[in-house]
Amino acid sequence: MQDPLSAVETAVLDSKLSQSASLNLRSWLTEDRYRGYRDAVVEHIESEQWQKLDDVFWTIIPFGTGGRRGRMYPIGSNAINDRTIGESAQGLANYVLEYAKDHRDLSCAIAYDTRHKSRHFTELCAGIMVAAGFKVYLLDDYRATPQLSFAVRLKQCDCGIMVTASHNPPSDNAVKVYWSSGAQVLPPHDKAIIDKVMSCQEIHGTPFEQAVASGRIEVVTAEVDAAYLDAAAKQAFSGPRDAKILYTPLHGVGAEAVLPLLKRDGFAEVELYGPHAEKSGDFPNVPGHVSNPENVAVFEKPIEHAKSVGADLVLATDPDCDRLGVAAPITRDPSGDWRTFNGNQISSMLAEYVLSRRAAAGTLSANHYVVKTLVTTELMRRIAEHHAVRCVGDLLVGFKYIAEVIDREGPDEFVFGAEESHGYLVGQYCRDKDGAVACMLMSELAAELKSKNKSMHQYLNDLYRKHGYHKETLINLMMEGSEGMAAMQRLMTAFRQSPPKALAGISVAQIRDYGSQTLTKVATGQKDSMEGPQGDMIILDLADEGNYVAVRPSGTEPKIKLYVFTRLSPAQSSDLAEAEVALTRRLESIESDMRSFAKQNR
Template identity: 75%
Template structure:
């Protein structure tokens, strides 16, 4: 049978599969594109083999959509074929689209360059060499960090080497099945408008991917290895963020099988910490994350701390730090009292953000380096406790931002990096200093080590330190609900739920009326009592916030930009005068959070 006949037969089978419901209509269209267009010719035989074997569920999974650029770049499950999978084609399109845009944007600029780094995930090195070859073929020199390195080190490298763009090959905290590319602009931040849309346009219309063999590019200097040079400069810049104080603390650190040990440990040692133990079962760089519960190396998950806590109680550690696979986010656990052999508890991202914010601001205030122009930055779904802490130091908080650290980076450059003090987001990302434009798990870990040592010297636990902040600023508690909705059916459910929140939100949750609905996509704020809408001043994006009648209590809803889920952020607060008895305040908000979760989940189930 000829190639044409084979293709036509396969197309007929695909159409029939769509008719009988074995695959979605969208998957059928995308499969036909891969079968008929020349740019996908090298994948045609494998697509046909899947069709002949009747692998319709797999075909639907990897073809039902075209994998998008989200808040963290292009991310997803790896599979050798498919428009909705991470593979040589989709990664190649991403790099080619970036290269084409950079060349066009800079016109006749003779010397263009791109920094590239990668983490410990499966195929990260392979995708790195592919991206490097594409950039070189487009006339763009590559500065390569030729070993496992952290995402903030890539952001730093872009700035340090004056690059026009950067690529980080990582899927951050996603499962072992995933990989991704994060795309950076010359600022060292992930791409923002108008560059992001322009790059996406070229990615989606990419026809031919041109690749220079990696070995050839290294041999002739078009790929230059700069690992040692950038490491030295990065650590010099990062250690400048340290504060003076005690250094007597015993730290247990887990890189969760990622890159972090090459950044966190050397930086903490440069800061004077000598008693840092890397947790053995998590020390090996391994893309399977074999010794992490569920094989998901996410420092947000309390379960990853269970085994390290048992170890820390036996060894007398004062604190446990964890970083995700690309070391841009941290998790923290500490004993509830000063008894290291007693009960331990983890901190969520909002709590770590508040603790770090207080520490940095207090140190800057003591040093006399805060000015009327000083400011911190947070996102809309990050606790307002951080804002209140900043205001207590007469420091401005820029907090009207969508999710994504790239928005924090943009504000740094808009407002002026010299006055920037601290950036934080709910999802365990933190930045101090102006040496890069992305969250940095290594510097955040260093500062947490400093705080642990300072509190040890004072005879205070880190949990007591947080409690003091709640008494002063009001007790804040937050909760994140993840509603996983995979595949084409999940996407439809997500769209239905977001529409419901916009058009027919609940009238009350946890017995508290919803006073206003903020719709950041429509740019409106609606009074639910009167039905009247007014203009919402703020960023534009797919985010809805339901403000409850009791001030400081609200629910935010948004689809994830990197995973198939809707995220529901629940925020509660009691005023300071009702927060002096923290046990009672905790019980009050614990009950409120439980009621909010029940009502929000019920609403989501009925409307998705």
């Protein structure tokens, strides 16, 4: 190994390789646990692929808000490959074994989506869990993430693994790790599992076919499908079903959940959009090959088709069908102009729909509650207050925190949960966002509005008039590689220590720092302790109430996210066209100020 190690040292001296990458490379070249990858690493060194080696070795791929996610490459501590996926499964198994202590009959549910190597990683994870003594319940076909959450609860598993990278590019894959509640792992389990993953030396696996033959892997696809459909259909409300729906799974798994559910709910006119129907990890017919329903571009072609067939609504779910995107005609004329909704708008419309239907049925009380994250629109809170129910909204980003509230506050009183990144949930059947049930509820709303000759956009405008015009945007500051990580840390420090004094000409009144849990009054510099969750996020509250910016590093991608929230009072929102212009200008000005601040401090 001396020659490859010397070459690595020389590459660092020649500035072809970062110091952190060289340290991780040394481990993969010298430590016995990486012996199976040594030849490939040496081959890369001999062919002087320094940029690639730096990319895949400069850090150790972390666990974020959605598990361990990243770009696939056969080698590397900062890539998704057999080693990093294997460490994840082995670390999970080791922790559950230690946590259970009595080593009773342990079990794990596993599912996967249409991404490249998802089935391969599924077999790898299943074999590792079996070797550790677990019974594995396998959804052995492409299935949605909420169906995995449901399966964990149905089969009373100790944990679960979903192999998916959600809406990331085709180059990526990941594992999402679930606890016995059916929610993604929370503190203290998440940190403890990470410790086990990071300290993993040996990975032990049982050959997949052998584990199936022995009964240690049991295929439960049909059982879970039937039970999930029954449970999901119970979340429906009665009412009109005369709506023509165009649905696109964006080349993912959603058709297996959405289409049966809409049929069960009585929707007869549901069309699967053909160009996106193929199950493919390349996402071939989606702009940029990124199947993200937050991206307006993915709706362009489906909207064209919807106009031609007179559809009332276009629904899109991401590859693992836990997120929902929506587009609808601005008026009741399907041949006219269409517009998409962002996650905050969908959250607000679904909250109003579910709460109003529950209120009409007499099944709401002051003990009932809705749940949202800190970066989800406050319009949801105002809607909840209008219906005299609680809103739990001081949560960090991640649907697992919404799931935690459901179990803490009581599932019987839970009404609706949402996050701005297009995740929604009702009911008690699972503990993760569910794109299929969200499709069902949105279709019901479309049919109800059609029966009243009202468009979905008019419905949203009614909410703005009642509660004030709300407008939000998300700014992504990409910071890739080792230099990007350092830039992210510098920028977060700048926001904490020397934040901007004003944005869009409005004074910054206070800074909420969820890392140190302190609230700072900008005018006086007075610092007070602050209740709430602890995490790496800062909120800049402007002097104009309802206007603020939340800043946080992404838990799944190399970027800082800036969530910008603006609002006008109901009195200022009587003319929605004027309100739209005013807040659009305000958002543009805030974005300009924030980008300038970031450029100066990154």
